[in-house]
Amino acid sequence: MTITFDALPCPESPLRRLDPRWKLAALLVSTALAAALRTPVPAALALLGALVLAATARLPGRWYLRRVAAVALFVGLFILPLPFLLDGPGPKLGPVAVSWHGLGVAGFVAGKALTVLTLMLVLLAAAPLEDTLKAAHALRVPGLLIQLAVLSYRYLFVLAAELGRLRVALRVRGYRNRANRHSYRTVGHVAGTLLVRGYERAERVGQAMRCRGFRGRFHSLAQFRTRAGDVAAFVLLVGCASGLLAWDLSKR
Numbered sequence: 001m002t003i004t005f006d007a008l009p010c011p012e013s014p015l016r017r018l019d020p021r022w023k024l025a026a027l028l029v030s031t032a033l034a035a036a037l038r039t040p041v042p043a044a045l046a047l048l049g050a051l052v053l054a055a056t057a058r059l060p061g062r063w064y065l066r067r068v069a070a071v072a073l074f075v076g077l078f079i080l081p082l083p084f085l086l087d088g089p090g091p092k093l094g095p096v097a098v099s100w101h102g103l104g105v106a107g108f109v110a111g112k113a114l115t116v117l118t119l120m121l122v123l124l125a126a127a128p129l130e131d132t133l134k135a136a137h138a139l140r141v142p143g144l145l146i147q148l149a150v151l152s153y154r155y156l157f158v159l160a161a162e163l164g165r166l167r168v169a170l171r172v173r174g175y176r177n178r179a180n181r182h183s184y185r186t187v188g189h190v191a192g193t194l195l196v197r198g199y200e201r202a203e204r205v206g207q208a209m210r211c212r213g214f215r216g217r218f219h220s221l222a223q224f225r226t227r228a229g230d231v232a233a234f235v236l237l238v239g240c241a242s243g244l245l246a247w248d249l250s251k252r
Helices: 020-035 040-056 061-079 100-125 129-138 143-172 181-211 228-251
Strands: none
Touching: 020 040, 020 100, 020 129, 020 228, 040 100, 040 228, 061 100, 100 129, 129 143, 143 181
């Protein structure tokens, strides 16, 4: 098993050609509205719409499924017990009773999580990350937050490469990961070494940035231009999400 951080895909698609500012605003508003849904049918339509957007953005299937699987491991910790914890009629599996209501709630939560995740993956992969962050800065997101996001994303790859070198060094010396005290102590030493090296690198990078005149402000030279298609896409996405929320409110 290797620990790697893949660069975000940016396939050519109709969504990529939209102005990043309008695309960012539309997807964030649509995600917030989709997260507010509380009835099954509007939530199912929101999921369908998110999958249509993912197909329109031409997200790589393997890249998308790997991230869905990673989030599913976390979400599953919360939704798998629901059929056994919520009361209601349902079949019995020996001494254990399964609730149909619990199954419905688990499916509803899983569907909403998939909807939100899909919309966020579309946002991240439908344009280069630097364009999305510049668009966020153009929408008056504080520059300090943008700078922190840029540095965090960049140095995830640096730390991953450093960890890869440490793992190679361990394997060259005959280390094999096993469930014993020696392995636990070695993993602790590796984690400590990685933290120390990361701190030292951060100090060197900070000094280099200050020598180049960095004062903690985010500067962007990106020039955005609004076109009719950008406004139409924003109105379409936000309008559909708003319509689903209005329908959802009427059904409660």
